[in-house]
Amino acid sequence: MLPETWKLSTLDEIAKISSGGTPSRQTPEYWGGDVPWVTTAEVQFGTILDTAEKITVEGLNNSSAKLFPVDTILMAMYGQGKTRGQVAKLGIEASTNQACAAILLNEGHHVEYYFQFLMSRYEHIREMSNSGGQENLSGGIVKSIQVPVPPLPEQKKIAQILSTWDQAIATTERLLDLARQQKKALMQQLLTGKKRFPGFEGERKKYTLGELGNTFNGLTGKTKDDFGFGKKYIPYINIFKNSRIDVSALELVDVKEGESQSLSQYGDIFFTTSSETPDEVGMSSVLLDQVDELYLNSFCFGYRLFGFDSLLPEFARYLLRSEHVRGEIAVLGQGATRYNLSKKQLMKLELTLPPVDEQKKIASVLSGADQEIETLQSQLDGLKQEKKALMQELLTGKRRVLI
Template sequence: MNDRNKNMHGCKKTPHGWIPSEWDIKTLGELGSFSKGKGISNSEKQKNGYPCITYGDIYTKYDIRIKKFFSFIDEKSARASQRIYKGCILFAGSGETLDDIGKCVAFDNNEEAYAGGDIIIFTPRGVNVIYLSYLLNSHNMLKDRRKIGQGHSVVHIYSSGLGVLNVHLPPLSEQGKIAEILSIWDEAIANLTKLVEEKEKLKQCLMQQLLTGKLRFKSSGKSPWKEVHMGELLTRVFRPIDWTADMQLSLVSLRRRCGGLFRRPDVLGGDYKTQDLHEIKTDDFLVSKRQVSHGAWALVLPDFEGSQVSKEYAIFVNKSPDKFHMPFFAWLAQTPRMIRLARVASIGVHIEKLIFDPEVFLRESILIPPSLAEQKQIADALDSAHSEILLLRAQRVALDQQKRGLMQKLLTGEVRVRM
């Protein structure tokens, strides 16, 4: 029940909460009619033809409205499917979780398109379809949709359940204004998402050029990159620690795909069964012996100073700080060539069972810039590109939070729009 507007002037109490006096409450069944999508298996999808949408697309590729299609079918498949028309809402009738089922998206253009099986098509009357899509995808409606989901490993929802869902309806003109405001936020989020994607591509391009010597700084000169053995640059260290049963341990692990370190839940020494823990320090290079073939290695940042790892990790330190820059190596380690080198230095017959051998790794050789200054320039350039991406991601998160707050206030009538 929505009590955010309780006892506010101009609001009325209903069985489903407090809403503005001129707002109405109706069930979806009172607002329109339901039909079903049909056909369209994954094998029927192709790169061109008639636009189509499957139930899985609804909760993996779309948010509020369909702006473009990602899949297409030929004329034969289209005749066996169900055409959709402007002004309808498409619900995912199946999903793997309760949050997936009932996820919906509005179709508000005149393009000829088709809906596959396990999609419930709702055609409303006298309502702004974009407003309704925002409302049906709101947090409050998500809770209601969960209640009518059925099943365990695969969850289903049916038109009979959707038909009894209650929705709050402002006057039609106010619905349009709310949809317009929320669409502005969605457009800003989409633009920022696209910018992040472009910056990611630029960073990848910079990595490919700078970490292979194809692109050099003017100050680097013309001296070629040099080949050196890992053993000339790194040495393995052991920092075993002693702990007591009441000591709180700060354990860390490594993500795959060069995702860096992350903290595990803190535990008391008495609850930790392994008797071999080692301390890590800033600028160590940490390797997961069982996961490095998947990119589980990274430079230890200051936030993880003094944390602990088990014997399943190898710790390396810089052996030649006057010749080798560890932040440069952290970037180099993210390249496909270095991941392959880690696999070569591992023992086993299957990628999921490879075990990294530090001694073999130290006998391998790599190419690095001849000067420490160039290594620092490369690391600084890539750090700057990455920092810009992190900033843009933070801005995108902030916009998304603003939008969620707006949805909560606008869709409940807590804040009214000026007409």
């Protein structure tokens, strides 16, 4: 229910809806000019200030492409993944391809307000898509999108409040990106020995993984129901996405009586065995959480250190995910059509290790960097959630603003 001073309308009633086009790729003279040309991949809930591709004035004039002014709202009508339904705002004059709907608001309608409103309706707009092999929006659907029309001063005030939140989100995103870059640089310097902390002068020694520990297998069976019966509802590692196992996100499994080979413990390292990309093959994860009973699934194999006198698990979690070590693992897993890593290959991996006291210091510093990243990520998630809740209230008139 809208406030009395608001009315319900459609985009077609408050804006001119248009679309772009693509100059012929067969005519080189149409491409590589100075006219920005937006594709749906660049429509990502932000302000577009540049484009990956440019066309010439000749290409613009000899196609259905059009030049749209600053503050035009663009909506992706179709595209891969999450693209469909996303919106962006032009911060420059630009043309677009035919997959973008261009929304040019009539006088008396504030661009930032409707940009925020369309962002808030992303999921609903996606549901309006045509059904078929690929669900798409159309110009007709875009025109039919219902929108509230508050008085212009109220539109401006709401947009101002939400823009303030956007600035806070953008600032936190920049800080998060900077923290990640700093951690990456620290890893490159500390793990390769290019930078050492004062007081750590010990010689770095070379070891193969085979000299430091042994491998073990995961539970056999195609699904968790194939493992047998015995100990019921025992947690097992079914997948990992970070360098530390998330023990709060484990699945449960029935384990055969007497099964012990796949029983994991603190400091165990796990490696993926197969992948379609070199970036994923041999990806490692280290179990640093204390758990009473935890089993490994067969999607990867485990590796257990003989002891912690040469390699600390806390240090291994960073070293085995560093760029230079990941590159060596990818080479070991090189295949014709798919990357596969065997235990025998991996045990040949050579590591250059500092003394354990230096490993402990490096791991502590990098762990501190991780904590900073996690804190910023948590702050960012909180800001986005708070803004989303505020959008639901302000953009629909459930919560009024003072003019």
